[in-house]
Amino acid sequence: xxxxxxxxxxxxLKTGQSMTLQCxxxxxxxxxxxxxxxxxxxxxxxxxxxxxxxxxxxxxxxGYNVSRSTTEDFPLRLLSAAPSxxxxxFCASSSLLGxxxxxxxxxxxxxxV
Amino acid sequence: RKEVExxxxxxxxxxxxxxxFNCTYSNSxxxxxxxxxxxxxxxPKLLMSVYSSGNExxxxxxxxxxxxxxxxxLIRDSKLSDSxxxxxxxxxxxxxxxxxxxxxxxxxxxx
Numbered sequence: 324x325x326x327x328x329x330x331x332x333x334x335x336l337k338t339g340q341s342m343t344l345q346c347x348x349x350x351x352x353x354x355x356x357x358x359x360x361x362x363x364x365x366x367x368x369x370x371x372x373x374x375x376x377x378x379x380x381x382x383x384x385x386g387y388n389v390s391r392s393t394t395e396d397f398p399l400r401l402l403s404a405a406p407s408x409x410x411x412x413f414c415a416s417s418s419l420l421g422x423x424x425x426x427x428x429x430x431x432x433x434x435x436v
Numbered sequence: 437r438k439e440v441e442x443x444x445x446x447x448x449x450x451x452x453x454x455x456x457f458n459c460t461y462s463n464s465x466x467x468x469x470x471x472x473x474x475x476x477x478x479x480p481k482l483l484m485s486v487y488s489s490g491n492e493x494x495x496x497x498x499x500x501x502x503x504x505x506x507x508x509x510l511i512r513d514s515k516l517s518d519s520x521x522x523x524x525x526x527x528x529x530x531x532x533x534x535x536x537x538x539x540x541x542x543x544x545x546x547x
Contacts, residue, residue, distance in 0.1 A: 354533045365440075365523070365539040366480070381534070413479055417533045422468040425535060427479035 325349050329414050329428030336404040336435045344399040344431050346414030352426075353419045355397040359383065359410040360430075366413065372397055373419060404435045437462055442524050442538035449545055453514050457541045459507040459524030468527035469500055471509050473520045474540065480523055483509075514545045 330345045348355065356371035368381030372391040386408060388400040397416075401408060411432050417425040442459045449455050461469075469486040484491065486498040486507055497510040507524055524538035 356534075358537075363444075363539060366535075366537040368534065368536075371534060415535075419533065422485060422527070423533065424482040425533060427481070429479050430477075 327414055327416050327426050327428040329412075329431055331431060332429060333432050334434070336401070336433065338404060338406060338435060340404050342401050342404065344401075344412055344414070344433075346397045346399065346428055347395050348397075348414075348416040348426070349395065350416060350426065351394060352416040353394070355391065355414065355416045356381070356425075357387070357389065357397070357399045358413045358415065359408075360413060361410050369399065369412075401433075406435045409433060409435045438538075439463060439528075439536045440524055440526050440538040442541050444539055444541060446542040446544050449514055449543070451514060451516060451545055451547055453545075454510065454512045455514055455543060456511075457509045457522055457524075457543075459509075459538055461505050461507065461524075461526045461536075463526070463528060463536075464502075464505060465529045466505075466526045467529055469507050470525040470527075470535075471496075471498055471507075472523040472525050472537075474523055475520050480537075483522070511543075514543075516545050516547070519543055519545045 327348045357369040358366040360366045370389040372378045414428040415425045471483040472480040473483045474480045486500045490499045495512045499508045521540040521542045523540045
């Protein structure tokens, strides 16, 4: 069972570069989300989606774009990378029901220099 | 004030010890509550959901006090393999599965 697959696992970017973090799930989950994890801050919600064609902002959306063209895929795009975006990024998926388990990808460690 | 607050630790305990973690949340309309476990440099994984009636899974017991907006996790007979960071997680109202995470409590179980 693949679950949630994130790519790449590691990435180094130069300031100003753009890139897309890929996330795919094979559990037919309606809800997908992106978090960033920084030391002492916990996981913070960047963007989320409740289904194909529907996305919304989370707590820290600035500098990031998302799209949801299919149920399976939820890519996160960094428009113009900044050192403040150095972080570990996690994609998660779950059903829309509130009391259900969220499944996370293995994470992407991004460094912006 | 953070939406979900936890003592960051670390808690260093000997093998076999009982350890308790606490968590408070600020939004009284929060609907669902969880403990996730995160190993070093890995993704979070669900440890257990937390119910008002309290629930137990082997050596792990979780409690929820809605009146005090307080969540706890008790680990009995700690094992070396329990060493990890434990994340208190709350599902906010408003639809979907928007999770708010505490910063995590680090547990180190030692010989």
